[in-house]
Amino acid sequence: MTDAENAPDRAAAGPRRRAVLLTGLVGAGAGVATGAGAALARGREAPPADDRLQRARASARAFRGEHQAGILEAPPPHASFVALDLREDADRDAVRRLLTVWTDDVERLMAGRGPLTDLEPELAAVPASLTVTVGVGPRVVALAGAEKPSWLAPLPAFPEIDRLEDAWSGGDLLLQVCADSPTTVSHAQRRLTAAVADLATVRWVQRGFREPFEGPGLPMRNLLGQVDGTVQPDVTGLDAGLLWVGDDGPAWLRGGSSVVVRRIGMRLDAWDRADRLSRENAIGRRLDTGAPVTGGRVDTAADLEAKDELGFHVVDDAAHLRRAHATAPHERFLRRPYSYDDGTGAETRAGLVFVAFQADPVRQLVPVQRRLAELDLLNLWTVPVGSAVFAVLPGARPGEVLGEAMFA
Amino acid sequence: MHHTLPATRRVALVAAVAALTLAAGACGSSESPAADASPTGAALVVDDGWVKAVDETASPSASSSLEMDMSSPSPSASGMDGMDGMDMSMPMSAMFGTLRNTTDEDITIEGGSTPAAEMVELHETVKNASGEMQMQPKQGGFVVPAGGTYVLKPGGDHVMLMGLTGALRNGAEVSVTLRTSAGEFALTVPVRAFSGAEETYEPSPSS
Numbered sequence: 001m002t003d004a005e006n007a008p009d010r011a012a013a014g015p016r017r018r019a020v021l022l023t024g025l026v027g028a029g030a031g032v033a034t035g036a037g038a039a040l041a042r043g044r045e046a047p048p049a050d051d052r053l054q055r056a057r058a059s060a061r062a063f064r065g066e067h068q069a070g071i072l073e074a075p076p077p078h079a080s081f082v083a084l085d086l087r088e089d090a091d092r093d094a095v096r097r098l099l100t101v102w103t104d105d106v107e108r109l110m111a112g113r114g115p116l117t118d119l120e121p122e123l124a125a126v127p128a129s130l131t132v133t134v135g136v137g138p139r140v141v142a143l144a145g146a147e148k149p150s151w152l153a154p155l156p157a158f159p160e161i162d163r164l165e166d167a168w169s170g171g172d173l174l175l176q177v178c179a180d181s182p183t184t185v186s187h188a189q190r191r192l193t194a195a196v197a198d199l200a201t202v203r204w205v206q207r208g209f210r211e212p213f214e215g216p217g218l219p220m221r222n223l224l225g226q227v228d229g230t231v232q233p234d235v236t237g238l239d240a241g242l243l244w245v246g247d248d249g250p251a252w253l254r255g256g257s258s259v260v261v262r263r264i265g266m267r268l269d270a271w272d273r274a275d276r277l278s279r280e281n282a283i284g285r286r287l288d289t290g291a292p293v294t295g296g297r298v299d300t301a302a303d304l305e306a307k308d309e310l311g312f313h314v315v316d317d318a319a320h321l322r323r324a325h326a327t328a329p330h331e332r333f334l335r336r337p338y339s340y341d342d343g344t345g346a347e348t349r350a351g352l353v354f355v356a357f358q359a360d361p362v363r364q365l366v367p368v369q370r371r372l373a374e375l376d377l378l379n380l381w382t383v384p385v386g387s388a389v390f391a392v393l394p395g396a397r398p399g400e401v402l403g404e405a406m407f408a
Numbered sequence: 409m410h411h412t413l414p415a416t417r418r419v420a421l422v423a424a425v426a427a428l429t430l431a432a433g434a435c436g437s438s439e440s441p442a443a444d445a446s447p448t449g450a451a452l453v454v455d456d457g458w459v460k461a462v463d464e465t466a467s468p469s470a471s472s473s474l475e476m477d478m479s480s481p482s483p484s485a486s487g488m489d490g491m492d493g494m495d496m497s498m499p500m501s502a503m504f505g506t507l508r509n510t511t512d513e514d515i516t517i518e519g520g521s522t523p524a525a526e527m528v529e530l531h532e533t534v535k536n537a538s539g540e541m542q543m544q545p546k547q548g549g550f551v552v553p554a555g556g557t558y559v560l561k562p563g564g565d566h567v568m569l570m571g572l573t574g575a576l577r578n579g580a581e582v583s584v585t586l587r588t589s590a591g592e593f594a595l596t597v598p599v600r601a602f603s604g605a606e607e608t609y610e611p612s613p614s615s
Contacts, residue, residue, distance in 0.1 A: 096579070097580055098579060099579075101578060117600045117601070194601075198461065
């Protein structure tokens with residue numbers, strides 16, 4: 001076995017792993033070419049090739065850059081959110097070593113290569129649009145000796161609605177793992193947690209899914225059937241300042257962001273007993289198109305002042321849409337939610353992993369959350385059971401380790 | 409402080425530098441002529457190299473049964489002063505990766521040294537008479553063919569670091585100098601946690 005592995009092979013100048021990948025690609029390409037040639041020879045058009053595998057292999061996202069990946073991209077259908085706690089004796093050096101390991105491992109995984117210690121790199125060979133986004137909690141920032149952003153703390157309590165459980169809240173570190181393939185997500189999550197098992201332990205895992213065929217004509221729907229996450233700030237344009245930490249934040253975090261992950265349980269059995277009119281009234285949007293109940297399309301602004309013939313607001317005074325509506329331009333954030341369904345049959349356990357990115361959650365998100373806690377018809381059917389806030393590290397530029405500036 | 413990471417994990421094996429003189433001296437090996445110091449022009453490079461992390465407080469359970477036949481000729485055994493008195497119950501680790509020869513001549517890895525361990529050996533993993541896989545020194549060393557590669561991996565050939573001088577911490581880096589037919593090559597490889605490679609060492613198939 002060993003001898004065969006290292007049999008003299010003067011042609012093999014490249015690393016074995018890359019050589020294997022290249023062979024696979026060339027083989028696939030040759031197969032397509034042969035098929036096309038045969039069809040042409042018969043004077044007929046070739047049947048459309050199933051190019052899903054080639055596309056999945058070619059789907060590697062860029063890891064290096066000003067910002068981390070996994071924020072601006074359209075969310076792929078599979079995700080896992082993993083919070084970890086540093087071990088009790090963790091020090092500054094341990095934090096830096098952990099981020100060194102993750103930087104290398106994430107870069108390899110996103111490129112479709114296994115991490116250095118991966119004995120099953122075949123599971124990493126199809127990147128499937130994989131992105132891994134790393135967040136840190138206040139303890140990491142403190143250990144690194146960096147300035148803590150004022151907002152890096154648990155959200156204020158919302159006693160009217162919160163039923164938070166430790167099992168779904170807090171954490172020193174966050175991994176957001178997203179991909180088109182659940183196998184890719186599972187493998188990346190497994191390798192990244194095992195790679196630092198001597199430094200950090202997993203606190204909670206929240207797996208989520210979205211509509212695989214999402215896109216124009218098929219919007220994201222949560223498990224209440226609502227079109228969700230449709231109205232977003234223009235974070236690649238005028239509203240970029242709502243997403244990325246700028247000059248007014250700690251220097252080490254510029255180009256970074258914050259992420260709020262809240263686990264919102266849904267009382268689907270109770271929801272089942274509400275008729276469609278009641279559901280649309282609770283939301284303030286039509287269920288079919290997602291348009292406001294005052295008309296238009298999904299991206300039409302709601303007419304909050306419109307009244308019916310009896311003088312009542314068309315958008316109910318307690319409708320989710322009205323209560324969530326930004327009362328100031330800064331009360332907006334980038335939502336990237338995923339559904340979850342961990343039901344057992346005996347018990348309905350489903351809901352939404354609410355995920356929001358913003359430069360400052362206290363300024364942008366908390367006012368909205370406070371209004372919803374005070375009054376929102378949807379609260380009849382939703383229960384927050386988990387909540388966590390992390391600073392999203394800036395991107396790693398070439399040669400950098402994630403979070404490097406924390407140690408400056 | 410230095411905690412940047414190479415854009416690609418392609419570490420050039422450059423000639424032994426001042427920082428490694430101590431290690432080289434401790435092992436009694438003489439300084440070899442410098443190889444090409446340019447990473448792109450290095451005669452020997454390692455791709456995806458890494459060393460298994462070892463906690464200094466955790467001695468491998470198998471280590472108590474370690475026995476070594478010091479009289480057996482082994483490429484790495486020559487010139488290792490002070491080896492006879494070594495406590496073989498000390499923890500050990502191993503280096504893996506793909507050695508790549510960029511020259512037109514075969515390069516034989518004959519041994520090595522590192523500040524991280526008292527001794528470096530070149531090991532292969534073979535099946536013994538009872539069908540079990542076991543490690544033993546590789547006779548003749550590792551021959552990296554001209555223009556070719558040589559794979560070091562868990563369960564296969566590897567560079568053994570014996571008698572660690574301290575912890576090998578996950579996410580840190582370690583310097584290893586390889587002694588070869590083409591001179592000495594110093595490299596720096598990352599340390600990674602790895603739950604495999606719980607190596608047991610047996611010096612001879614007959615034991």
